[in-house]
Amino acid sequence: MSGxxxxxxxxxxxxxxxxxxxxxxIGAYACGLRYQGRDDLMLVTLAPGxxxxxxxxxxxxASAPVExxxxxxxxxxxRAIIANAxxxxxxxxxxxxxxxxxxxxxxxQTIGCSRNEVFMASTxxxxxxxxxxxxxxGVPKLVKLLRADGWMAAAKAIMTxxxxxxxxxxxxxxxxxxxxINGFAKGSGMIAPDMATMLxxxxxxxxxxxxxxxxxxxxxxxxxxxxxxxxxxxxxSDTFLLAATGTxxxxxxxxxxxxxxxxxxRALEALMTDLAQQIVRDGEGASKFVTVTVTGATxxxxxxxxxxxxANSPLVKTAIAGEDANxxxxxxxxxxxxxxxxxxxxxxxxxxxxxxxxxQLVPNYDETPVANHMKGQYIDIAVDLGLGRGKSTVWTCDLxxxxxDINGSYRS
Amino acid sequence: MSGxxxxxxxxxxxxxxxxxxxxxxIGAYACGLRYQGRDDLMLVTLAPGxxxxxxxxxxxxASAPVExxxxxxxxxxxRAIIANAxxxxxxxxxxxxxxxxxxxxxxxQTIGCSRNEVFMASTxxxxxxxxxxxxxxGVPKLVKLLRADGWMAAAKAIMTxxxxxxxxxxxxxxxxxxxxINGFAKGSGMIAPDMATMLxxxxxxxxxxxxxxxxxxxxxxxxxxxxxxxxxxxxxSDTFLLAATGTxxxxxxxxxxxxxxxxxxRALEALMTDLAQQIVRDGEGASKFVTVTVTGATxxxxxxxxxxxxANSPLVKTAIAGEDANxxxxxxxxxxxxxxxxxxxxxxxxxxxxxxxxxQLVPNYDETPVANHMKGQYIDIAVDLGLGRGKSTVWTCDLxxxxxDINGSYRS
Numbered sequence: 088m089s090g091x092x093x094x095x096x097x098x099x100x101x102x103x104x105x106x107x108x109x110x111x112x113i114g115a116y117a118c119g120l121r122y123q124g125r126d127d128l129m130l131v132t133l134a135p136g137x138x139x140x141x142x143x144x145x146x147x148x149a150s151a152p153v154e155x156x157x158x159x160x161x162x163x164x165x166r167a168i169i170a171n172a173x174x175x176x177x178x179x180x181x182x183x184x185x186x187x188x189x190x191x192x193x194x195x196q197t198i199g200c201s202r203n204e205v206f207m208a209s210t211x212x213x214x215x216x217x218x219x220x221x222x223x224x225g226v227p228k229l230v231k232l233l234r235a236d237g238w239m240a241a242a243k244a245i246m247t248x249x250x251x252x253x254x255x256x257x258x259x260x261x262x263x264x265x266x267x268i269n270g271f272a273k274g275s276g277m278i279a280p281d282m283a284t285m286l287x288x289x290x291x292x293x294x295x296x297x298x299x300x301x302x303x304x305x306x307x308x309x310x311x312x313x314x315x316x317x318x319x320x321x322x323x324s325d326t327f328l329l330a331a332t333g334t335x336x337x338x339x340x341x342x343x344x345x346x347x348x349x350x351x352x353r354a355l356e357a358l359m360t361d362l363a364q365q366i367v368r369d370g371e372g373a374s375k376f377v378t379v380t381v382t383g384a385t386x387x388x389x390x391x392x393x394x395x396x397x398a399n400s401p402l403v404k405t406a407i408a409g410e411d412a413n414x415x416x417x418x419x420x421x422x423x424x425x426x427x428x429x430x431x432x433x434x435x436x437x438x439x440x441x442x443x444x445x446x447q448l449v450p451n452y453d454e455t456p457v458a459n460h461m462k463g464q465y466i467d468i469a470v471d472l473g474l475g476r477g478k479s480t481v482w483t484c485d486l487x488x489x490x491x492d493i494n495g496s497y498r499s
Numbered sequence: 500m501s502g503x504x505x506x507x508x509x510x511x512x513x514x515x516x517x518x519x520x521x522x523x524x525i526g527a528y529a530c531g532l533r534y535q536g537r538d539d540l541m542l543v544t545l546a547p548g549x550x551x552x553x554x555x556x557x558x559x560x561a562s563a564p565v566e567x568x569x570x571x572x573x574x575x576x577x578r579a580i581i582a583n584a585x586x587x588x589x590x591x592x593x594x595x596x597x598x599x600x601x602x603x604x605x606x607x608q609t610i611g612c613s614r615n616e617v618f619m620a621s622t623x624x625x626x627x628x629x630x631x632x633x634x635x636x637g638v639p640k641l642v643k644l645l646r647a648d649g650w651m652a653a654a655k656a657i658m659t660x661x662x663x664x665x666x667x668x669x670x671x672x673x674x675x676x677x678x679x680i681n682g683f684a685k686g687s688g689m690i691a692p693d694m695a696t697m698l699x700x701x702x703x704x705x706x707x708x709x710x711x712x713x714x715x716x717x718x719x720x721x722x723x724x725x726x727x728x729x730x731x732x733x734x735x736s737d738t739f740l741l742a743a744t745g746t747x748x749x750x751x752x753x754x755x756x757x758x759x760x761x762x763x764x765r766a767l768e769a770l771m772t773d774l775a776q777q778i779v780r781d782g783e784g785a786s787k788f789v790t791v792t793v794t795g796a797t798x799x800x801x802x803x804x805x806x807x808x809x810a811n812s813p814l815v816k817t818a819i820a821g822e823d824a825n826x827x828x829x830x831x832x833x834x835x836x837x838x839x840x841x842x843x844x845x846x847x848x849x850x851x852x853x854x855x856x857x858x859q860l861v862p863n864y865d866e867t868p869v870a871n872h873m874k875g876q877y878i879d880i881a882v883d884l885g886l887g888r889g890k891s892t893v894w895t896c897d898l899x900x901x902x903x904d905i906n907g908s909y910r911s
Contacts, residue, residue, distance in 0.1 A: 148834030148842055178830045178842060180859035213827025214860060318813045323834050401813070401898075402732045402906055409907020415625025418590045422560030422735050430560055430590060447592035448626065486813075488900050494814055495821020 097368035097376050097464060097484070098251040105238040105256045105269045110134030110332035111290045113237030115244040118225035120218060121173025121211060126244035128222060129237075130229040131168045131288065132198055137332045139165035139206065140301035142308045144325035150177035152207040153326060155187045159203045163297025165330050166200035169229075170286060171222060172245050172273070173211040177323040186217040193226040208286050208326045210247055210273060242271035245286055248493060249273050253365040259293075259354035261347050264337035266293040268351075270358050272327075274317065274366035287312070287327040287362055293351060294333035295340050302343040303352050304329045311359035314391065314481045316398050317370035318490070329355075367482045372489030375407055377466045377482065383434075384477030389426040394481035396424035397468065404486035410461040412454055414442050417468060432473030439467065509780035509788050509876060509896070510663040517650040517668045517681045522546030522744035523702045525649030527656040530637035532630060533585025533623060538656035540634060542641040543580045543700065544610055549744045551577035551618065552713040554720045556737035562589035564619040565738060567599045571615045575709025577742050578612035581641075582698060583634060584657050584685070585623040589735040598629040605638040620698050620738045622659055622685060654683035657698055660905060661685050665777040671705075671766035673759050676749035678705040680763075682770050684739075686729065686778035699724070699739040699774055705763060706745035707752050714755040715764050716741045723771035726803065726893040728810045729782035741767075779894045784901030787819055789878045789894065795846075796889030801838040806893035808836035809880065816898035822873040824866055826854050829880060844885030851879065 111133060115126040141160045143153050169190060176183045191205040209217075242252035254271045272287035295303075304327070312327060338347050368376055379397050384390035397403055400420040406413040414435050421428050431446035438460025441449055460466070466485075523545060527538040553572045555565050581602060588595045603617040621629075654664035665684045670677050684699035707715075716739070724739060750759050780788055791809050796802035809815055812832040818825035826847050833840050843858035850872025853861055872878065878897075 144834075145837075146831070146834035147836070147838070147840040148830050148845070175827075178827060178845075178855070178858065180843065180857075182859070213830055214855070215827075216860070320812050320814045320828075320831060320835065323831055400732050401902070405903050405906035408903060411907065415587075415590060415627075416732075418560050418625055419558070419732060419735055422556075422558035423732065424559070425557075426559070428559040431592065433560070433590075443590070443626070445592075446590065447594070448628070486903065488903055490813070491817050491820060491898065491900055491903070494817035495823065 094250045095369045095373055097373055099365070102239065102252070102254055103256050105254055106267055107235035108267055108269055108290050108292050108332065109334035110137060110292065112233040112235060113241045114229045114232035114234065115237060115240035116225050116229045116232060118221045120171055120221055126240060127172045128225050128229060129170050129241040129244040130194065130226070130233070131241065131290070132233060133166055133330055134332050134334065135166065137165050137330050138163050138295070138297040138300060139328060139330045140297060140304040141326065141328040142304060144322055146323045146325070148178060148323050150175050150209060150324045151179060151183035151187045152176055152209045153324060155191070156206050156208070156326060156328070159206060162203060164204050165206055166204040167194050167198055168206045168208070168288060168328060168330070169194050170208040170245050172247050174209060174215055174217050175211045175213050175324050176209040176217045178214045179216055182216055186219040189219050190222045193223040197226050197230050206328060208324070210245060210286050210324050213323060238269060238271060245273045247273065248371055249369050251369055253362055253369070255358045255361040257354040257358040259351040261293060261337035261340070261351055264335055266291055266335045266337065266351065268354055268358050270362055272362040272366060274369050285322050285325055289329045289358060291329070291331050292333070292335040293331050294335060294337065295331050299340060299343050300329060300331055303348065303355060307352065307356040307359045310356055311363040314479065315363045315367050316395055316481065316483050317367065364482055367484050370484035371493045372487040373484030374487050375464055375466050375485040377407060377468065377484060378480060379483065380469045380480045381472070382470070382478045383472040383474055385427050385475040386477040387479055390477040390479035391481065393421055393424045393426050393470065394479050396420045397470070398481050398483035401486055404483070407461070407466055408485040408487045412437055412457040412461050417470065421470065427474060428472055429474060434471040434473065436469040437467065506662045507781045507785055509785055511777070514651070514664070514666055515668050517666055518679055519647035520679055520681055520702050520704050520744065521746035522549060522704065524645040524647060525653045526641045526644035526646065527649060527652035528637050528641045528644060530633045532583055532633055538652060539584045540637050540641060541582050541653040541656040542606065542638070542645070543653065543702070544645060545578055545742055546744050546746065547578065549577050549742050550575050550707070550709040550712060551740060551742045552709060552716040553738065553740045554716060556734055558735045560590060560735050562587050562621060562736045563591060563595035563599045564588055564621045565736060567603070568618050568620070568738060568740070571618060574615060576616050577618055578616040579606050579610055580618045580620070580700060580740060580742070581606050582620040582657050584659050586621060586627055586629050587623045587625050587736045588621040588629045590626040591628055594628055598631040601631050602634045605635040609638050609642050618740055620736070622657060622698050622736050625735060650681060650683060657685045659685065660783055661781050663781055665774055665781070667770045667773040669766040669770040671763040673705060673747070673752070673763055674750035676747055678703055678747045678749065678763065680766055680770050682774055684774040684778060686781050697734050697737055701741045701770065703743050704745070704747040705743050706747060706749065707743050711752060711755050712741060712743055715760065715767060719764065719768040719771050722768055723775040726891065727775045727779050728807055728893065728895050729779065776894055779896050782896035783905045784899040785896030786899050787876055787878050787897040789819060789880065789896060790892060791895065792881045792892045793884070794882070794890045795884040795886055797839050797887040798889040799891055802889040802891035803893065805833055805836045805838050805882065806891050808832045809882070810893050810895035813898055816895070819873070819878055820897040820899045824849055824869040824873050829882065833882065839886060840884055841886060846883040846885065848881040849879065
C-alpha cells in the first residue's frame with residue numbers, strides 16, 4: 088500500500104458538515120485489522136423501526152458480508168450497520184461466513200436486537216482469513232464511542248486506497264416537512280459498480296416503506312453509481328445501504344410514484360451522484376476528471392454502454408493522461424461497444440468544440456483550443472450518434488503511472 | 500511515437516526463414532505516408548486462380564479498407580493484397596472510401612486484374628485523411644521490387660508500435676503432398692481481436708475451395724487470435740486474410756470435414772497461434788507473457804469469457820507487472836465475468852502451484868514458490884471452476900508504465 092500519503096489533485100477543497108439525524112448514532116474505532124494508527128471499524132446504530140434498502144454487487148464471487156446483506160434485505164429491517172477496512176472477507180469460504188456470524192452476533196448482543204437486523208460490509212484484501220476476534224473485541228468499545236456527529240470519523244474508518252473521505256448531505260421536502268439525507272462512501276480502485284459502489288451508506292429520517300425505499304434506491308443507483316468507472320473491475324464487495332429511521336413527520340408515503348416523494352428522489356439521486364463523483368475524483372492515480380455525455384443513441388441503455396466503453400478504454404484513458412486530443416480512440420471505443428453506430432452520422436466534441444460532424448473531421452479543424460482543454464483537470468467528451476433519443480452521462484478518470492504504482496504492490 | 504527503439508524483452512531470439520510459395524510474390528517500399536527512413540507499404544501478388552478467405556473486425560466503426568475487404572470476400576478471388584502502415588484510413592468518411600478505390604485501381608491497372616480482386620488493409624492513426632497519391636505513386640515502384648523471398652520486408656513494412664516483425668511458417672500433409680503455409684502479422688496495442696488481429700496475412704499453395712477455406716480459417720481464428728488480448732481495445736482495422744494459390748498437387752478437397760484436411764487445419768491453427776502469441780509478446784509495454792488456462796467451466800465459450808475477464812483486468816495485469824501473486828484479483832475477475840461460478844468449488848493455481856482449492860486457501864499455503872514464479876517472464880495462471888467440461892486457454896501480457904508512456908503520446 089505504497090504512496091497513500093498523496094491526496095488526489097481532484098479532491099474537494101472543503102467537506103460539508105453533516106447534521107445529526109434523529110435515531111442515528113455513529114462510532115469509529117481502531118481495532119487493528121490491518122492498518123496501524125487509524126480507525127478501521129465503524130458502527131452505526133439505528134432507532135427501532137428503521138427500515139433499509141440496499142444494492143449489492145452482481146459479482147458471482149461476492150463476499151460473505153454481501154451474501155449476508157442480500158439475505159437480510161428481504162426483511163427490510165435494520166438496527167445496526169458494522170463495516171471494516173483492511174480485509175474484504177471475500178473468498179474466505181465457510182470461515183468467512185462464520186466471521187460474519189460472530190461479528191453480527193457481537194453487535195446484536197451488545198445493543199440488544201435480532202442478529203438479522205445487523206448489516207455488515209467489509210473492504211480490503213480478498214482471500215485473507217479474517218481476524219474476527221479483533222472485530223468482536225472492538226464492538227463494546229465502539230458502542231461507547233457512538234455520537235450523533237460521528238459521520239466524518241466513520242467515512243475515514245472505511246477508507247482503503249482512498250486519499251480523502253467522501254461525505255455528502257442533502258435536504259428534501261416531503262409535503263411541508265423537511266427531511267435530511269446523509270451519506271458517505273469509499274472507493275477507489277476495482278470500480279465499475281454494477282449495482283452499487285465499493286461501500287456506501289446513506290441515512291435519512293424520512294418514513295418510507297422498505298419496498299418503496301428499495302425501488303427509489305435502485306432508480307437513483309442507475310443514474311449515479313452505475314454511471315462511474317475507474318478501471319472496469321467490479322468488486323466482490325460492492326454495497327450501498329440506505330436506512331430510513333422514519334422519525335420525521337410528513338404525509339404518509341405508500342407508493343414509489345407518490346407525488347410527495349418527487350423532491351426526495353431528486354435529493355437522493357443528487358446525494359448519490361455527489362458521492363459517486365467523489366469516488367471518481369479519488370480514482371487510483373486520477374489526475375483528470377472526465378465527463379462523457381452520449382446523445383442520439385437508440386436507447387438510454389445503449390447510450391450508457393457506449394459511454395462506459397469510452398470511459399473504460401485504456402487507450403482513451405492514457406491519451407487523456409497524456410493530454411492528447413486523440414479523438415480517433417473515441418471512435419474506436421464507440422465501435423467496440425457493440426451498440427448500433429453509423430459512421431456517417433457520428434459527431435464528437437471535446438471541451439465543447441466540435442471535432443467531427445457526420446462522420447468526418449470538421450472543415451479547417453483547428454486542434455489548438457481542444458489541446459488547451461486537454462491541459463485542464465476537467466475533460467468533457469460529447470458524442471452524438473444521430474440515431475435516436477437515448478442519452479446518458481458517465482464519469483471516469485484518466486489512467487496514469489500512479490495507478491500502476493498503487494496496484495503493482497497493493498498487498499505489500 | 501516515442502521510445503520505439505526498445506525491443507520487447509519477450510521478443511523471439513531468432514526468426515524463421517520463410518520458404519517461397521509458388522505463385523506468391525512480395526514487395527515492400529517506403530512511400531513516406533508517416534514514417535521516415537523505413538518501408539511503410541507492402542504488396543503481395545498472387546497467381547491467377549488464387550482464392551481467399553478472411554476474418555474482419557466486428558467494430559461498428561470499421562475502417563474503409565475493412566469494409567472493402569468484407570464486400571469482396573464474398574467472391575473469394577484474389578490477385579493482390581496491398582497494405583500500409585501509418586494511417587488506418589478509419590473514420591475518414593467518403594474520402595476514405597475514395598482512397599481505397601484509387602489505391603486498388605492503381606494495383607489492378609498495373610498488374611492487370613479486376614479491381615475487386617485487390618484487397619487492402621491499413622493500420623495507424625484513426626481519423627486522419629489519407630494521402631492517397633503517395634500510395635498510388637508507390638504501386639509501380641512496388642511491382643518492380645516484387646520477390647519470392649520478400650516476407651520479412653513485408654512484415655516490417657506493416658509495423659506501427661511493434662518492436663519486432665512477426666513471421667511464421669508451417670508445413671502440412673494433404674494426402675501424400677506437402678503444402679506450405681507462411682504468415683505474418685503486426686500488433687501491438689488496441690488488441691482484443693473479436694474476429695482477427697490488427698493485420699495478419701497467410702499464404703499457402705494448397706488448393707482449397709474458398710467456402711472451405713473460410714470455414715477452416717474461422718475455426719483456427721477462434722482458437723488463436725480470438726484468444727489473445729493486450730488491452731481489451733478492439734481495433735477498427737482488424738484483418739486477417741488467408742490466400743491459397745492452389746499450385747500444390749494433392750487430393751481434391753471439397754468439404755471442411757475432409758479427412759485429408761486434418762493436418763492442414765492443425766498446421767494453420769499452429770501458425771495462427773504462433774503469430775497471435777508473437778503479438779502478445781510485443782504488446783505495448785509488455786514485460787511478462789501470461790497464459791491463462793480455464794477448465795471446468797460450463798462451456799468452452801464460458802471458459803474463454805472467464806479467461807478473457809482475467810486477462811483484461813487492469814488490476815490483475817498491474818499485479819503481474821508488480822510481481823505480486825495477488826490471486827484475490829483473479830477471484831474478482833472470475834466474479835465479474837458474468838459466467839457461472841461457485842465460490843466453494845473454485846481452484847486457482849499459479850506456476851503450477853495450487854493456491855486455492857474448493858473456495859479456500861490450501862492449508863499451510865506457502866507463497867514463496869509462487870512469488871518466485873512471479874519474478875519470471877512467463878506467468879501461468881490456471882483456474883478450475885469445478886462445474887463442467889468447458890476449457891479454454893488465452894494469452895496476454897502485463898500492464899506496465901511503458902504502456903502509458905507509449906499511449907499518452909502516440910500521435911505526437
